[in-house]
Amino acid sequence: MDSTGIRLDRIRGPVTPRNHSARTIAALSGNPGCARRAVLDAAGVDKQGLAAHVGFPAMAGQSQFAITRGNAFEAQVKANGCAELLTLLREHLSLPIREASYDNLDEVGGNTSREVRHAWTRRLLARAAQSGDDAGTLFDHPLLCLRVGGRPAYLEPDLIAFQLSGRFHVTEIKSFSVIDGQADGDKVAAAVIQSAVYVLAMRDLLAEMGIGPESVADQVVLVCPENFSNRPSAALLDVRKQMTVLRRQLSRLRRIDSLVDVLPPGLTFDLELDRAGVPRRLPAAVAGAVRSVDARYAPECLANCEMCFFCRDEAAGTTSALGRATRDDLGGIEHVATVLHLARGAGQPADDQAEVAQLLRTAARLRAECLGEAV
């Protein structure tokens, strides 16, 4: 293991690392400038536990009901050798009848470790890509690997279908319903960016074996319940745009070693769990450690990061806590107090703030006139 790996292991402490998922990668690409999240995710820290220990438990992630519903729908679609899914793929995407082979990659001979499953996935997919016919059509829960911030992250698409016009198609099964051909835009967008992560990972995997990116389709198959029933319906979605966004943001995601190098030596987020899993480290000490890594809080974090309440509390009084748009409107000044100070015209603004100060004063004057107040 390289020095960065050792360093990240120490930051995490002696617990098993958390898996990066397509969801977290999609979220990561939403806030690539946040060093705190990058370090926590790269080290595989249990953010939920960490946030709860420092006194800011968050309800991030899916609700248990949503997860159960999602799993039930997925199980239904995949039951009996993907019977329902095969029907969909045959009807909408004209999958030939004889292509019905199904491989479950959930476990390999009773072994569910990530490394073994990944190796098995590589083997089967490579065989399928190289030999073409008769080498598998549906691959259930393959385990892919994508390097994020210099560290491998394991990903598990719902299904990969091969032999749809000779290419691999990532298939994503989601339990939100498509009503009258319309689905919730946010949910579709999230599903599409997740699938884009899988397509990227899949292309990486095949590239390692010298197989070109054209063998993985730019289009993904999204399977959702139709209207108010449980009947699945399928749609092809183009992910080219999301792929470009992701690729750019993953490369922009500052390399994790340069982030880790500037952290104080001996830094750790180890909660010192005892045998019963109860943290013994003082919350204040943990919070201190967390603060030593810079965060970039934005209101969007509330939707996709477990540390959000901690960071929001820390960012209180800064303009960025009000959102990027507001911050830009206020001329990029960091603190709300400074903004108010300038708007009231108290004190002399610094040279680089002169222009903003004038705008703010005008805004304050207009507001006062509207409300009939004295400035």
Add this chain to the structure above:
Amino acid sequence: MPESIEQLDQRAEELRAQVRQALLRGDREGARALRGELRRAERAWHDAIELDEPGPRAGNQAPRGPLLPLREQVHQALTLLTVPAGPRLISSVHEALFVGAIPAARLTSVRRDEERSFRTAPFARPYYLCAALTADLLAPARGLLAVSTWPMERRVIGPLSPRADYLTAAVQIAKNVQRIPMPSTDAMRLLWRFAVNIPGATVEAAQVDPAAVARAAQSELEVHANADTKTRRSAAIRARRQLDEAQQLFGSRLGTVLSAEA
């Protein structure tokens, strides 16, 4: 003789009046005793109503508890299907074509119990409910149950086997439904669920013809049969050569060996 519903109605009404009077008198003890009696009367009323109700399905007066032990019921369903199946399918087949439902959750421990029984006294029972084996690693296939008396070829699962087995199951169910003069709604629904996922099995959306389902399933089966039989046969030969008796029934756990290699 139990009281009739009308009598119970009347008694509950009287008791309610008495409770109100007792409360007005301030007789808390008396009121409590009367309310206890009222509750008993109401329970008796509910029981009487339930007895009076016609069964949920006419002509299908199922006794409350199943008459056969769980493993026998599973064996029945699997014998009908003739292919390895998951708990959910076993349960719905039993519900539709035999008597009473098997809760799918109760099937999760069946395989483990059977394996324990086999290991303590091998071949003491006429049959065991065992695992289906994956063709590549001869490991137990997830969530599938099979019968130990079946030939190994039927119990190994290659890549095409889930589909082939699905189609075989459809044929079997269709044949069985055909034999019933008045198939229950459950049976028709089960058949319909199979039919919608087999090309050419449903002519009209609302109508399912067992003969048509069997025909359509058979013709798709012919497409896969060759390749599937080949994989299964070679895997079965391997299984018989490499595995001991217990492993042949319950699969080998290659997990540890593989992870050491990786």
